[in-house]
Amino acid sequence: MNEMSSRERVRLALDHREADRVPIDFGAMRSTGISAIAYNKLKTYLGIKGGHTKLYDVLQQLAEPEPELVERFHADVVQLHRREPAWASIEEWKEGVLPDGSPCLEPKNFNPVVDEEGNSLVYLGGKLVGKRPNGGLYYDFMYHPCEHVESTADIDKLPLPSIPDDELVFLKNEAIRLRGTTDKAILGAFGGNIFEVGQIDFTYERYFSDIALEPELIHHYNDRLAKAWLVCLERYLGAVGEYIDVIQFGDDLGTQISSQISPQMYREMIKPYHAMQYQWVQNNYPDVRVFLHCCGAISNLIPDLIDAGVQVLNPVQLTASGMDPAMLKKEYGKSLVFWGGGCNTSTTATNGTPEDIRREVKELMGIFAPGGGYVFTQVHNIQANVPPENTVAIYEAGYEFGKY
Secondary structure, eight states: OOOHHHHHHHHHTTTTTTBBOBBSSSSSSSSSSHHHHHHHHHHHHTTTSSSOOOETTTTTTTEOHHHHHHTTOOOOEEEEEOOOSSSOSSSEEEEEETTTTTEEETTTTTEEEOOTTTTTEEEEEEEEEEEETTSSOOOEEEEOOTTOOOOOHHHHHHHOOOOOHHHHHEEEHHHEEEEEHOOOOOEEEEEEEEEEHHHHHHHHHHHHHHHHHHHHHHHHHHHHHHHHHHHHHHHHHHHTTTTTTEEEOOOBBBBSBSSSSOOIIIIIIIHHHHHHHHHHHHOTTTEEEEEEEEESSOTTTHHHHHHOOOOEEEEOTTSSTTTHHHHHHHHHHHTTEEOOSSSSSIIIIHSSSSHHHHHHHHHHHHHHTTTEEEOOOOOOBBBBTHHHHHHHHHHHHHHTTTBB
16 A cells, blocks of 8 residues: 555545544644744754755744755645745845844845844835834734724725735745645645734724724724635635645634633624635635634634634644633534644743653644544744754654554
């Protein structure tokens, strides 16, 4: 019998069937990734010399895993990036330096300005859009175009998301390259965020106020945004739908202790705009699975997310209230593929030992893996302070304990 390909392995998991082992995701999505600082430390720890650490996500400072490490950790998924994952095109590269002083390649048109206080500032179109404080590791959003809007007419004057023709060419060429040069499943990074984009555009304080006090204004904003995303979605899948296996959407709806809004408010204010996109994918590209990245304590929203069209849920934030893995698998394992939840990044991966990690991975794999419907990776990105031996332990344990 021929060895199962990575894509076959992932497709079985997406169909809630057991393969030869649980598929593994090592850095195939912007919330299953690894800090470029941690990535450099990992390469040094493993004795890997040469190559270049590509800083493809400047906002979160994430590294693009090189093929050698993808194979080293038995990973089964690769990411089809947007041309500008965050503020800068990844078509061309230049030498750069990470906040800890270690080297990287960064996008050629990423040119932050350092102010007199040592803060790193990103300007686009003359507007300050991002700031990494002196001594910090990540950028904060600084531009809020809806902060002072007074009417729907003000909202209608603002630009909408789009995918230009030249990006479609880039995406299709990349999808064809990935399909032709690897046996991996392909995760297409799309976005389609409604709630999070609203929080950024209005500021968190104003969005939370207006969603309760000015619902018609927010409905107008959300409807306009969702319809623009739908146009992007049709163009995006028209270019790459035949090549990808999963399309990744995002919207963080939870905190550590509860959902950010009630289920009733989610159903009224957000769900229709999620469903507009997710169900369109299911109706038009049934072989492409709808993946939602949604952080936090969202167990009270999961039934509505499934109803809206979510088929794959990430990151499965187990330290958040109500996110018990056994309950999640029992209640929703027939409807959802869980993608993540394999090791607690904020606790065990950061502060535990490799043996602590092995025990945790073994326990969680025993909960999530049976019956398929599971893709292994840690809870969210591996941060800069995670010891490299712990990163190795996560993926070695995932491979060892993931065999059916």
